Amino acid sequence: MTPSDTQVEEARSALQTKKVVNDFSIRVATVNGTGSQTSNLVLLRALFQMGIPVTGKNIFPSNIAGLPTWFIIRASRDGYLSHTRDSQVLVALNPETAEEDVHTMPTGSAIIYDEPLTLDRLRDDVVFYAVPFNKLVTPICRDPKLRKYVRNMIYVGVLAHLLAIDRDEIARALNKQLGRKKKALEMNWAAIETGWQYAQQHLPKRDPFILEPMDQNRDKILIDGNTAAALGCIFAGVTVVSWYPITPSSSLGEALIDYMKKYRIDRETGKATFAIIQAEDELAALGMVLGAGWAGARAMTATSGPGISLMAEFSGLGYYAEVPAVIFDVQRVGPSTGLPTRTMQGDLLSTAVLSHGDTKHIMLFPGSAWECYTMALEAFDLAEEFQTPVFVMSDLDLGMNYWISDPLPYPDRPPNRGKVLTEDDLQRLGRFERYRDVDGDGIPYRTIPGTPLPAYFCRGSGHNEQAEYTERPDAYVRNMDRLARKFETARQRVPAPEVIDHPRARVGIIGYGSSHYAILEARDHLRQQANLETAYLRIRAYPFNEQVEAFVRRYAPVYVVDLNRDGQMRDLLKLDLPAELTPRLRSVRHYDGHPIDARHITDDILSQEASL
Amino acid sequence: MSVTTSSPKLNRIGLPLAAYKGGKTTLCAGCGHNAISERIIEAFFELGVDLQWVAKFSGIGCSSKSPAYFLGGTHAFNGVHGRMPAVATGALLANRRLIGLGVSGDGDTASIGIGQFVHLVRRNVPLIYIVENNGVYGLTKGQFSATADLGSTLRNGVVNDLPPIDICSLSIELGATFVARSFSGDKKQLLALLKAALSHRGLAVLDVISPCVAFNDHEGSTKSYKYVKEHDDPLGDVHFIPSYEDISVNYEPGTTRDIRLHDGSHLLLSKLPEDYDPTDKMAALRMLDDARKKGEHLTGLIYIDTNSKDFIELLNLPDEPLATLPVEKVRPPKEVLDEINESFR
Numbered sequence: 001m002t003p004s005d006t007q008v009e010e011a012r013s014a015l016q017t018k019k020v021v022n023d024f025s026i027r028v029a030t031v032n033g034t035g036s037q038t039s040n041l042v043l044l045r046a047l048f049q050m051g052i053p054v055t056g057k058n059i060f061p062s063n064i065a066g067l068p069t070w071f072i073i074r075a076s077r078d079g080y081l082s083h084t085r086d087s088q089v090l091v092a093l094n095p096e097t098a099e100e101d102v103h104t105m106p107t108g109s110a111i112i113y114d115e116p117l118t119l120d121r122l123r124d125d126v127v128f129y130a131v132p133f134n135k136l137v138t139p140i141c142r143d144p145k146l147r148k149y150v151r152n153m154i155y156v157g158v159l160a161h162l163l164a165i166d167r168d169e170i171a172r173a174l175n176k177q178l179g180r181k182k183k184a185l186e187m188n189w190a191a192i193e194t195g196w197q198y199a200q201q202h203l204p205k206r207d208p209f210i211l212e213p214m215d216q217n218r219d220k221i222l223i224d225g226n227t228a229a230a231l232g233c234i235f236a237g238v239t240v241v242s243w244y245p246i247t248p249s250s251s252l253g254e255a256l257i258d259y260m261k262k263y264r265i266d267r268e269t270g271k272a273t274f275a276i277i278q279a280e281d282e283l284a285a286l287g288m289v290l291g292a293g294w295a296g297a298r299a300m301t302a303t304s305g306p307g308i309s310l311m312a313e314f315s316g317l318g319y320y321a322e323v324p325a326v327i328f329d330v331q332r333v334g335p336s337t338g339l340p341t342r343t344m345q346g347d348l349l350s351t352a353v354l355s356h357g358d359t360k361h362i363m364l365f366p367g368s369a370w371e372c373y374t375m376a377l378e379a380f381d382l383a384e385e386f387q388t389p390v391f392v393m394s395d396l397d398l399g400m401n402y403w404i405s406d407p408l409p410y411p412d413r414p415p416n417r418g419k420v421l422t423e424d425d426l427q428r429l430g431r432f433e434r435y436r437d438v439d440g441d442g443i444p445y446r447t448i449p450g451t452p453l454p455a456y457f458c459r460g461s462g463h464n465e466q467a468e469y470t471e472r473p474d475a476y477v478r479n480m481d482r483l484a485r486k487f488e489t490a491r492q493r494v495p496a497p498e499v500i501d502h503p504r505a506r507v508g509i510i511g512y513g514s515s516h517y518a519i520l521e522a523r524d525h526l527r528q529q530a531n532l533e534t535a536y537l538r539i540r541a542y543p544f545n546e547q548v549e550a551f552v553r554r555y556a557p558v559y560v561v562d563l564n565r566d567g568q569m570r571d572l573l574k575l576d577l578p579a580e581l582t583p584r585l586r587s588v589r590h591y592d593g594h595p596i597d598a599r600h601i602t603d604d605i606l607s608q609e610a611s612l
Numbered sequence: 613m614s615v616t617t618s619s620p621k622l623n624r625i626g627l628p629l630a631a632y633k634g635g636k637t638t639l640c641a642g643c644g645h646n647a648i649s650e651r652i653i654e655a656f657f658e659l660g661v662d663l664q665w666v667a668k669f670s671g672i673g674c675s676s677k678s679p680a681y682f683l684g685g686t687h688a689f690n691g692v693h694g695r696m697p698a699v700a701t702g703a704l705l706a707n708r709r710l711i712g713l714g715v716s717g718d719g720d721t722a723s724i725g726i727g728q729f730v731h732l733v734r735r736n737v738p739l740i741y742i743v744e745n746n747g748v749y750g751l752t753k754g755q756f757s758a759t760a761d762l763g764s765t766l767r768n769g770v771v772n773d774l775p776p777i778d779i780c781s782l783s784i785e786l787g788a789t790f791v792a793r794s795f796s797g798d799k800k801q802l803l804a805l806l807k808a809a810l811s812h813r814g815l816a817v818l819d820v821i822s823p824c825v826a827f828n829d830h831e832g833s834t835k836s837y838k839y840v841k842e843h844d845d846p847l848g849d850v851h852f853i854p855s856y857e858d859i860s861v862n863y864e865p866g867t868t869r870d871i872r873l874h875d876g877s878h879l880l881l882s883k884l885p886e887d888y889d890p891t892d893k894m895a896a897l898r899m900l901d902d903a904r905k906k907g908e909h910l911t912g913l914i915y916i917d918t919n920s921k922d923f924i925e926l927l928n929l930p931d932e933p934l935a936t937l938p939v940e941k942v943r944p945p946k947e948v949l950d951e952i953n954e955s956f957r
Contacts, residue, residue, distance in 0.1 A: 221953055221956035221957055222957075223956045231949075231952060235949065236943075237939060238942075239706065239934035239935065239937065239942060240702060240705050240934060242702065263944045263948050264942070266930060266941065269931075270928075271928055271930035271931075272929060272930070273930065273934065273941050273942050274934065274942075275705040275927045277701070277705070277735075277927075279698070280727055280728065280730075280731040283728075284695070284697070284698040284701075284727075284728055284731065285698075286698075287691065287692075287695045287698025287699050287701075287728070288698045288701050289702060290691075290698075290702060291669075291689065291698065291699035291700060291701060291702025291706070292702035292703060292705060292706040292935070293702070293706075294689055294702075294703055294706075295667070295706035295933075296706060296707065296933075296935035296936065297705075297706035297707075297934050313692050313695075314691075314692060317691060317692055407953040407956075408953055410946045410949050411943065414939055415939060447687075448935065448936075449667045449703065449707060449710055450665055450667075450707045450709055450933060450935070451664070452664055454685075455687040455688070456687065457679075457687075458688065458689045458690065459689075459690040460690065460691060460692060461690065469680065
């Protein structure tokens, strides 16, 4: 017997009293290399278009095809945009993980599974929906090679029906994903229709999870951090890009190529106003960036942990010879090769002092996709203003996952090219000394090769104010002290922290980067569950400015949230803060490779509070 | 007391030779590298190169110190060991008008930096790349480098038992467009090759055997002054005729070749072995191999290709340097960002 629409409606109304609207998450478990990402993005986008606050987390393997992958879509009517460990709806399509996937679901969950897996035998406290995917896909797709891809679109239709996702929004989302490929579009739409119809005819609604349109995404965009970062670089006026492919930063380089080709070809001459080079390794990538930066171009590279390690020597050269460079570090799990497709804030300590000798680097910490864009703009200004490498510390979660964001703002000021000597400057200064601190801020003036202004010898070896080679102790000390002074100047120029004080708060939380949304949610949990009001400071750059110290003075304890084992930001703060403040710092650490979730933070803080 | 003043000889842009000199060398007296510096000064002076546009690059080692000793008023970048190619590539892409001159050594090029060198060649970056090749590490006091010949000895008698990397053969194999070898002691040949390199658009590899008087000039070394003088096997004579001079040379057909370079200059190769064609890759490789087997150093212009695109052309760069493009050219208008934002809705 096939249930009619009326029956479905009846089943639905029976659930009215306990229905869960726009506050649950969907876990899709598939095998990688089967095109499930497209299906998942269609779902994510459809929810976004329905005006529902939504996030998508792709938990994928370092592999081309055949290993397990999960995609978690969270709808949150309260507007929480962080990851959650609990899912209430499961799509189980991977035979290898299906049983474990079923066992992780809470009582009352809804589980859609591939019929031959007979998962319904495993539990009786959840709702099962069996779907014969193979049977359904065969009539739609004659080409057996394409079938595994099209097959995954069927669950989109099934979910759309079961969860009441607007069909028009599904169609729009599919068009957005595959719009340019007409044939694929038709075939995939047929798959969605098939799934929809199958659910309509065979799967009476027995679970409480429902999606309803909201109006929370008006004037919002849905974007991944790497694309946002690439756009930031383009609108910053980057001209030389050198990169070496490495997960999870590759999509930044590729987005640059795509957008530059589209928007940075000179209309009059047909010439490229940029050079993008796929370098032979990360050493060469940063070497080219430094060469270009020295020659006056805005130059950048994007990499991840192993690349950062390889860039150590050139980073020191950039610091010591004072050459602008922008380096995006889209962090992944280390040490070593680590978990290449999982997220971590693992490179803080090593990047802060990357290279031998007394080296210090400016780091920026974007806390959203939006900041991946705005901080790209700021990074180029800072790199040229301070004539030094600037590291933008993104991570896999920010970079590769999709985020609801405000639209990207057009730059409100021209690029700051820093102290590049003009002929007027030269007259005013009387003479040119490359490394003389004329203005007392530690930042010297530079000339650019190919201009009629005086030249200098740029070198990584010991040098005096005139850029001449020297081993004199006094010249070395003067130069190093000036570099330290320059770093002090940077404290006031880098993006200031974002501070949320609260009159009732005793406890403070310090976070940075991709933990931002989880911390916002955790603060609500702490207030609601334990009546614990917290203040929050989000670090946006290193070196820290005085607001960080003031915050630590105002609150105790201060929980520093890190996505690494050792509490790297806490350690960096310990190095920077007066000794009497460091005992106030406590650490909340998360390092399993998955994005951090609010509950982890809440539980950890409450347990540490209980043991105080 | 009477003072006699004689005005110095000026080149075609009105500069004296002194304008092309650099700081006082700190290399050993008699070091081959100093002779190469002298030839660089002469070549740039004689061709009247505008120093504003010159950018010198080097890595680490004795060779890489030498850019401080020539063309003193020019910009220079002394980077890290073996990584000069990357720095030069970046700078030359940023400003295509720069005349890039790179100086490296055999350790810098054939060991620590071989990866970057290989890719520099593949990309045909417009750069003069001089390897001051002495087969030994000088600054660290006399270890073999990867270009040391099989059987060559160190001062303490240790014999090199690994085959050498031949920078010229390697370059040709990788698609280099200008490959020459010379000897720091052969003033005429080296000067002509340097001038030709300046007229070549693309990477010009000059592998210059440059004896190390401190650590590799003894009996048993195949890169000592004595050995190289005795075993120098010049591939004919090399004459450079700049674009602004008339070409009127009589030569015997078959043993002379006239190569037209990118800026209209000519390189005349005379007294060549019968039918030697420097645009024939395989012939060039064979010549190099034959000479090596005989324990000789083949010098001269070994291979040239004036047809391949250089990296700047390949990347479709505008005439104006990327570094100085105005903001209107590098920041798309607001409408573009609006359009992009719209695509994410």
